Amino acid sequence: MNHLTDDELTELYYAEGTSAANAHLKACRECSAQYSRVKRSLDAIDTPPVPQRGADYGDRVWETLQPRLIPFEKKTRGWANWKAAALVASCALLLSAVFLGGRYWERVSTNKTSIASTPPTSQRVILVVLTDHLDRTERLLVQLEHAGSKDRTANAELQSEAQELLASNRLYRVTASNAGDRELAGALDRLEGVLAEIANDPKLSAADIERVRNDMNTKGILFEIRVLRARSSDEESRPGAAKGVTI
C-alpha cells in the first residue's frame, strides 16, 4: 500500500478513516510521524469558548420572537372540508380517465404504425433533460474558466445559474447513484462541490472564482462533463433502448 495522503490522515484524525488506512498507520513509521504532525496542528486549532447563556435564554428568545409570529389557521371541519374532498376526488377521477385514455390511444396508434425499434418516450425525454442539464453545466464551467472580471453583475448571474443547477444536479446525482451509474454519479458529485461553492458565496468575487478554479480542478470536471454529454447525446440519437439513468 502507498503512504497515506494528508486527506486520509485527516479522515483518521476525525475517526472516519478506513480500516486499511488504520492498519497501515500502525505499521508505517513515516505515516505515523506525518499523522502526529497533522494531529498536532489540528489539536492546536481552537476557537473562543461559547459564551454561556442563562437558563432563561429560551424565554428571552421566545419573548422577542412571539409578537412576530402569525398563528396558523385552525383546520376547518364540516361542509367546507366535504366540498374540498369532493373537488379533489373529481380531479383525481378526471386525471385517471385522461391517463387511461391516453394509454389506450397510445397502444392503438403504436400497433397501427408498428415502430418496434423506437425507444420508450420516457427514456428519450429523460436523456433530453439530462443532456440539457449537462449543456447548462458545461456553459457554466466554461464561463467560470473565463470569469476573471470584477464585474459583480456577471458574477451574480453566474451564481444564480449555479444555485438553479445545484438543485437539479442533486436530483440527477441521487438518481444516477441509485441506478448504479457510478461514472455519472461521480462526475455529478464533483460538479456539486463546485456548484455549492459558487452558489453559497454571496460576495462572490474574482478572487473567489480563481480559488474555486484552482482548488477544485474545474478544468478536469469540465472535461468529464463533455465526455458525459457526448455519451448522453449518442444515446439520445441511437435507436433502441438507452443506457444510463432513468430520471
Next chain:
Amino acid sequence: MQRSDHSIVRAVLAGDKEAYGALVRAHSATVFRVAFRIAGNEADAEEIVQEAFLRGYQRLEGYQGRSAFGTWIYRIAVNCALNRIGQPGVEAEYRHGDESDPEEKTVQVATKDADPERVLLSKEISAAQDTAMRRLTPTEKSAFVLRHLEERTTSEIAEVLNIAPNAAKQAVFRAVQKLRRELAPLRGNA
C-alpha cells in the same frame, strides 16, 4: 408529562402559536452554540437564533417529521449563519481578547501561563488563526466548524449543508489544508 416535539409541531400547525415557545426554549441553546461557532461573535449569533426560529415557524408546514425537530432547526440555523457570514461587511470574528466586551466583540480566554512572551505569542497565533478562518469560503468554514468543533460526521454535515457527502468531505479537507498551510509558520516558531 412532556410532549414530544412532533406533537408540539402538530399543535402549532393546528393554530396553537404559543406551543412553538416550547420548541424555542428546548432548542435555542444548541442553535446559539452553532451560530456562535460559525459567526464568531455573540451579536450575530443572537440574530441568527432569532432568524432561524422565525424561518422555522414560517416553514413549519413543510416539516415532514422525517428528522427530529432539533436536527431540522439546526440545519436552518447553519444556513442562516452561512448566509450571514457571506454578506458583505459581515465577517466572522474569532478574536480572543483581554476582557469580555460586547462592543469590541471579543471574548475572554483564561490563560494558564502568565509569562508575557507566551501571552504575546498566543495572541499572535490566535490572530493568525482568525485570519486563516476568514479566508475560508462559507461552505468550507461551516463544514470545518461542524466537523472540528461540533463533531458532526460527514453524512451529518452533508445533510445540514444540503450537499453530497463527498462534497462535504472535500470541503473539510480543503479547510484543513488551508488552515494548516496558513498556520504552519507560526506553529513552527511556537
